[in-house]
Amino acid sequence: MNEHPPIRLNNQFCFAVYSTSLAIIQLYKPLLESIGLTYTQYLVMLILWEQDGLSLKSVATQLGQQSGALTPVIKRLESDGLLKRVRTPNDERMLCLQLTDLGRDKQPQAQSIHNSIVDQCGVSVDEMDQLKLLLDKFKAKLVDHIDL
Template sequence: MQKNGQLLLDNQLCFALYSSSLAMTQLYKPLLDAVGLTYTQYLVMLVLWEADAISLKEIATRLGQQSGALTPVIKRLEADGLVLRVRSAKDERQLNIQLTDRGQGLRQAAKQINLCIAEQCGLAIPDVIDLKVKLDLLRNKLQKSIK
């Protein structure tokens, strides 16, 4: 950090994270457009490909979102025939989200997107893994500070 540069934009960790996040979502956009997903829809689908037929609350928790913020996203995925919203037999208040066959089929296209993004990062796989681990640690520490 430069002397007396404490408040320079380019010296801010928050800006480095923010601008990197913007660049990453911009990189994803044309790839996701090709399969008919927004970035937020893609994140929801990633959660469902990992654990299908889970509650909206569980999806929201995994993504660090409020359930209400994801409701329009889920409704759009349902309108596109990728997921179904089903009331839990055990608790009618609980809404479970499950993949349709079409939603499951999109998984293969997502694997190709993932490979394209990895290539565009221009980092060796061990460096990507190391960066992700560090970002996970940072996120966890920040979340603990918020609560």
């Protein structure tokens, strides 16, 4: 019989991913605060800088979130003047998110934050790219086993 060692927190892959994620967010926090964004707001802005005018549902899907969970984040970005919610002419029920000039103007600041984070991580860009590829592959395998 093949006996498994007792489970321990520090031996868990899931905890390594979780605690690393928390550390990354904590690294971003003061830098993002300097430009008036939370980490979740930053992720939304990254999506819109790449493709402005997406639906709330599309942004939520890219983040692996439900639209309702993002609504407070979107409302805050709107009240801060970074984006506006616009109803589409073809379907009044559908909301699209459009960056304002102020929202677009934050992109260079965010790029410098990204560069700073990469520098602080202490690993090469190649190592980061390899890790991201492995995590993307792992996530794809996990998603195959999740009922959505």
